[in-house]
Amino acid sequence: MKMTTSGEYIKSEFPSIDDDLYQYVEGIISGGADDFEDSDELYGAIGEVLHEVGDKTEDELRQICDNLLRLMKPDDSDALKSGSGKVLNAPVHLASMAANLENNMEEIKSIWVMTRDDSLKVDAKKLEKAEAKLQQKQDKRNQDLASGRNVVQAPQLEAATASQVTSKKEAKMEDKGSNRAQDIRIENFDVAYGNRVLLQGADLTLAFGRRYGLVGRNGLGKTTLLRMISNKQLRIPSHVSVLHVEQEVVGNDTPALQSVLECDTVRENLLQREREISAKMNSGNTDPELSNELSELYVQLQNIEADKAPARASIILNGLGFNSEMQQRATKHFSGGWRMRLALARALFSKPDLLLLDEPTNMLDIKAIIWLENYLQNWPTTLLVVSHDRHFLETVPTDILHLHSQRIESYKGNYENFEKTKTEKLRNQQREFEAQQQHRAHVQEFIDKFRYNANRASSVQSKIKMLEKLPELKAVEKEVEVVLKFPETEGLSPPILQLDEVVFAYNPGQTILSGVNLGATLESRICIVGDNGAGKTTLLKIIMGILTPTGGSRHAHRNLKFGYFSQHHVDQLEMNVSSVELLQSAYPGKPVEEYRRQLGSFGITGDMALQTVASLSGGQKSRVAFARMCMGNPNFLVLDEPTNHLDIETIEALGKAIRKYTGGVILVSHDERLIRMVCKELWVCGGGSVRSIEGGFDEYRRIVEKELSDALK
Known part of the structure; x- marks a missing residue:
């Protein structure tokens, strides 16, 4: 195998790879072989993406990753196997080094290092080189600043910190080992991330055997709170076993x-x-x-x-x-996604006293989500789960914990009960506040009227004291409503999009899809469902013309313009520029106000539009990706798992935006709430075919539950 670059090798093995996926893979491997210990680690980074591109077996993909690593590190193939050896950052001129033997003895020794002392925490030579590179970058930054150039500072990594008040009684019980309480109480605690306070004076009680759903807007600290509990930065009884499903299982034999x-x-x-x-x-x-x-x-x-x-x-x-x-x-x-499922399986099997799950449905298809919902309803210990899947939150939790305004409020019941109770509670608080304001105004009017009347002096003083004793009520702070707005589109005369007897195979004899007969219009609201690996993403690429059918035909209107959103696009956003600069780079030549207006349509407003993309939350990055996608004014949206980083409020806003959109929409999602909001037609991928089913999602759920029931018999 002789290739000039790893990029050429990727394109030779995957000729049908689209530019976005190619740029994604190229970006991962651009750091060179030093970023990966072996080909298994490289496969873990790009294997799942390559599975989507071509119909190659796992062994073939692993061989490709092995070949890629050899291309990235061509003179060190033996070292790859042994795990030893060193790649030089630049060519070494041995003659000139020999001429300066005495002065360069340490450098010559470093060339011929054959083994590595893993006990050393810092390699002095590498540290010296790193410091030199940092100095070069700092010098360049100073030159840029001196010349007046705009330099975007990379975001500084910040650490989360916590403080907590514990009672002397509990501390003594812990010291003696006599604390056998199964309930968990974390009282009067603070959590901060860098300089930003996430929780202040908060209380959290988790009763044994209850299932808690933790909800709140993106970026308020839900994931941070789970990590604080799992790594014992927030103290809980030492005898309580805690398991946090966050990292995928390490691959071995x-x-x-x-x-x-x-x-x-x-x-x-x-x-x-x-x-x-x-x-x-x-x-x-x-x-x-x-x-x-x-x-x-x-x-x-x-x-x-x-x-x-x-x-x-x-x-x-x-x-x-x-x-x-x-x-x-x-x-x-x-692949990484399946290893995350394996981590979840290990957690469910081990049954810890406290199980912490962070967005467990992100890695699952609908069939697995339905199974997990049913399984967790009989969970015997304590469960604390962060999820944006509203149906999951209405099915699994016995209690909802609402994180807002730097505190946590507890509500009995599922998400639907939480919404009703919270709405009524806020309405009553607002009524109480308004009634008190009216009462204050009435009393103040009396005071002002008779302040200088000697006969009423005692009454005035009494009223003043009464006002001072009244509790200070505050108006209810309403959370800013999330609004997403897709661009207006011009109508197209039908036919818009048609697939006739489409067959597709990445390799001869390995058919992925066959006999596909489907059509779409600008009024379409089509949702595609099916097991992971059933061909959903392949179907989307055929629809958009990225892949050419190996049989049958695809007909599309000549003015049809697709807007494509996938999780890969969120991951590929340039991190060290602002959202405005990102749009400016993709669509140059427009006024800054237009870029900001476009971002504002997706909730990226004010200073947020000027922050580096890296400093935004996952949900905010998704909104930036939406804004960039819509900047080209597409008239047909193809959305592949768009909800993975969105909170419940933003998913609701997305559903409303899709319903108002005047173009066509094809959606791949496992979020039942969103599917029910927008779906007019349901396509099911499975068994090498795609079929449209009558009865919508209710019928599909009935089919899946029957399959799960039959599997248990």
């Missing part, structure tokens, strides 16, 4: 099913000891103590129902989309 079983350390230790004793007895050891210990082990294994553990783990994996073959597959062969 362990089969998926065994990876889940290993979470039960008690069972694993008992089985390991049982194997050790059996081996000793089989080798002729007749010590009666061993026989007694083995009998006790069997009793303990029976008490914890160790024999039923594999079946229980298999049920969880199957519910999350792992079929029998996948359950026996080594974890290193799964």
Whole structure:
């Protein structure tokens, strides 16, 4: 294999890759081989994207990643395998070095380093080079400032901090080890992120066995709070086991099913000891103590129902989309998304006292979400979950925790009950405030009228004291309503878009889709659903003309202009520029006011439009991506999982914006609330075909629940 660049190799292996995905992959590998320890790590970074591009097997993709790493590090292929060796940052002129042997002895030694001392925390040579590079960057920045150029400062990484007040009684109980309370109380605590206070004087109570949904606007600190609890920066009773599903499982040779079983350390230790004793007895050891210990082990294994553990783990994996073959597959062969599912399966199997889930539905298709909703309704311990999926929040939680105004308020019931109770509570608070204001005004009028009347002096003083004792009520602060607005479009005469007997295969004999007969108009509100890997993204690319059908035909109006949104586009935003500069780069030559007006249509207003993109929350970045997509005035929107970083209010605003949009819309989503808001037609991908079903989402949910029920029989 002889290629000039890794980019050329990618294009040779994936000739159908579109520019956006190519730029995404190229951006990941642009840092060079030093960013990756081995080809497995490179596969973890780009494997899932490459799965979407071509119909290659996992082994083929891993070989491609191995070849890519060799291209990025061509003179160190042996070192790749051994994990040792060093890549030079520039060519070395040995003759000139030999001429200066005495002065450069340390540098010459550094060239021939064959092993690495992993115990060292800092490599002095690398540190020296890093400091030199930093100095060069600082010098260049100073020159730019001196010349009057506008330099965008990269955002500084900030750390979250917490402080908490604990009672002496609880502290003594912890010290003695006598605290056996299963409820969790975190009282009077503060959380800050850098200089920004997220929570102040807040209280949080989690009763054992309750399921809590934590809600609030993007950027208020929900994820930070979960991390604070999981890493014990906020103190909870030491005997309470906590598991936070945040990181994907590390890939190795362990089969998926065994990876889940290993979470039960008690069972694993008992089985390991049982194997050790059996081996000793089989080798002729007749010590009666061993026989007694083995009998006790069997009793303990029976008490914890160790024999039923594999079946229980298999049920969880199957519910999350792992079929029998996948359950026996080594974890290193799964993409990042599937490893996150595996992390969730391990958490559900291990049943900690407190399970923390942060957006668990992001990585799941609708079938897995429905299974998880049903499974968590019988969760035996305490659950705290952050989610933007409104249907999930109406199905799973027994309580809702509302994070706002630097505090947490608790509400009984699911999300629907929370909304009703909160609305009524705010209405009553506003009425009470207005009534008090009227009363104050009436009393103040009396005081002003008789302030200088000697006969009424005692009454006036009494009224003044009464006003001073009145509690200080504040007007209800209404959260700013999120509004998204897609551009107006001009009508097109039909036909707009038609797929006739479309067949598609990335490679001969490996058909992805066949017999696809579908059509769309500017009035279409089509939602595409189906299992992960069923071909939804491939179908979108055929619809937009990115991929050409291998059979059948695609007909599109000559003036049809697509606006495409996917999670890849959010990840590819340039981070060190402002939102205004981002739009300016994509669509140059327009007045700044037009860029700001466009961003304002998607809620990026004021100083937020001038912040670096890196400093924005995930939901705000999504809105910037929407603004950029719509700057080209598309008349047909293709939205691939647009809700992953949006809060509930923004998803509601997105649904309203789609309904008002005058162009066509095709949506791929697992958010049931959004689908129900906008869907007029439902396309189901599966079994190599795409079909439109009558009855909409209700019918699809009925089909999925029947499949899940049949699988358990």
